[in-house]
Amino acid sequence: MTEVTVVDIIGYIVILVGVLFDLLGAIGLVRFPDVYNRLQSATKSVTLGTFGIMIGILIVTGFTPLGIKALICGVFLLLTAPVSAHALSRGSLRFGAKMWKGTVIDSYGKDKLGGPQIESEEGETKESKEKEDEVA
C-alpha cells in the first residue's frame, strides 16, 4: 500500500468539496420553483462540483496520463455546460414553459414572444390546467 502524502489529502479534500457542491446542486434541483431556477442550480453547482472532482483527481495523481485526461475533461465541461444550459432555457421559454409566479420581470418574453411568460397568481395558467384536464 502506498503512503498517503499531504498532496493526496489536499486532493481528497478538493474531491470532497466537489461532491458537496454536486449534492447542493441536486438539492437545488428539487427545491427551486421553476425550470429556470433549477437550471441555475443544476449548471452552476454541478459544473463546479464536477470540475472540483476532476481537479482533485489531477492533484492526487499528478501530471500522469490520467491526471491530464481529467484536466481536459474538466475544461471541456466548463466550456460545454453553459451552452447546454442556454439551449435548455431558451428551448423551454420558446416551448412555453411558464416562469414561477414570483418572477419579477421577463424581458425575453416581452421582446420575443409577445408578452411575459409568467404564471398567474393562482399558480397555474389556464392553458396548463386545460392540458391537465385533458390528460386526466
Added chain:
Amino acid sequence: MRRVVLFVLSYGLWLLLTLPGGDWPVYVVGAVLALLVAIFFGAEFTHRPLSFLNPRRWFWGIIYIPVFFWHMLVANLDVAFRVLHPACPVKPGIVKVKTALKTDVAKAFLANSITLTPGTMTVDVDEDVLYVHWIDVFGDGEDIEANTKVIVAKFEKYLMRIFE
C-alpha cells in the same frame, strides 16, 4: 493558414489524450483525424488564426482564469445559501444587458462566464443584447445600465483584451 493552426491544435489535443503515446498507429490515426478535422471544419474556425500567437492575449487569458474561478466560487456559495435557506429566497426574472464586445467568440465566452457566475444564466444573445435569467433581480430589472454594470462589467474588460 487557419487550417494549419487548427491541425496543430487538434493534433496536440490528441497527443495529450493518448498519453503516454504507445505504438505508431496511435500517431498515424491522430494525424489522419486531425487532418480531417482541419479540412472539414477549417472554414468554421477563427478568421484571425495568428492571434493565437499573440502573447498579450495569453497573458490576459491567464489573468482571467483566477478572476473567473473566484466569481464562480462566490456563485456556488450563493446558490448553496439559497438552496439551504429554509425559505428558499429567490426573486427571479429575465433582464436585458448590453455588451460592448464585437466578435462572436468573445460574446460566447461572455455568455458562458455569465452562466457560471453569481445567480445569472444567459438565455439568448441578440446582437449586442444578452437576455440573462437572474435569480435575484436588482430593483425592478428595467434599468439596463444598472444590470449591465452588475452582471457584465466585471468580465468585459478582460475578455476585450483577450479576444479583440
